[in-house]
Amino acid sequence: MSAGETVEVRRDAAAGRYEILVDGVVAGFADYGDTDGVRTFPHTVVASEYGGRGLAGRMIEYALAETKSEGLRVRPSCSFVARYIEKNPESADLA
Numbered sequence: 211m212s213a214g215e216t217v218e219v220r221r222d223a224a225a226g227r228y229e230i231l232v233d234g235v236v237a238g239f240a241d242y243g244d245t246d247g248v249r250t251f252p253h254t255v256v257a258s259e260y261g262g263r264g265l266a267g268r269m270i271e272y273a274l275a276e277t278k279s280e281g282l283r284v285r286p287s288c289s290f291v292a293r294y295i296e297k298n299p300e301s302a303d304l305a
Contacts, residue, residue: 217265219272230256230269238265240273240291249277250285270294274301 218231227239238256242249251273256266270291277284284304286292295301 217268219269221273221276228269228273230265232260232265238269240266240269240288242273244282247282248285249280249282251288251291254288254290266290267294271298274304278304 216231216233219228220231221228226243227241229236229239231237237260238254240251240254242251244250251270254266254270256269271294274284274291274295278301282304284291284295284301286295286305292305295305
């Protein structure tokens with residue numbers, strides 16, 4: 211992140227995705243769907259011009275914390291989400 215840059219993560223429930231915004235511009239998103247108490251994350255994308263800045267990790271951290279607070283389990287069919295859970299033991303109980 212550069213100095214003075216504003217980064218925000220939000221959930222767009224109508225679109226079924228979490229988004230990360232940089233200075234008000236959507237820089238990436240993670241699609242999700244809920245079925246029978248399980249939130250599936252099939253796809254995570256960060257625009258190439260925002261790559262390598264840790265934005266996807268920040269977005270997934272937020273998404274998983276919210277998922278946990280809602281009492282849902284996670285099905286990480288997206289390889290990024292699956293790796294995030296493997297590398298962050300505090301999220302392992304969701305899968």
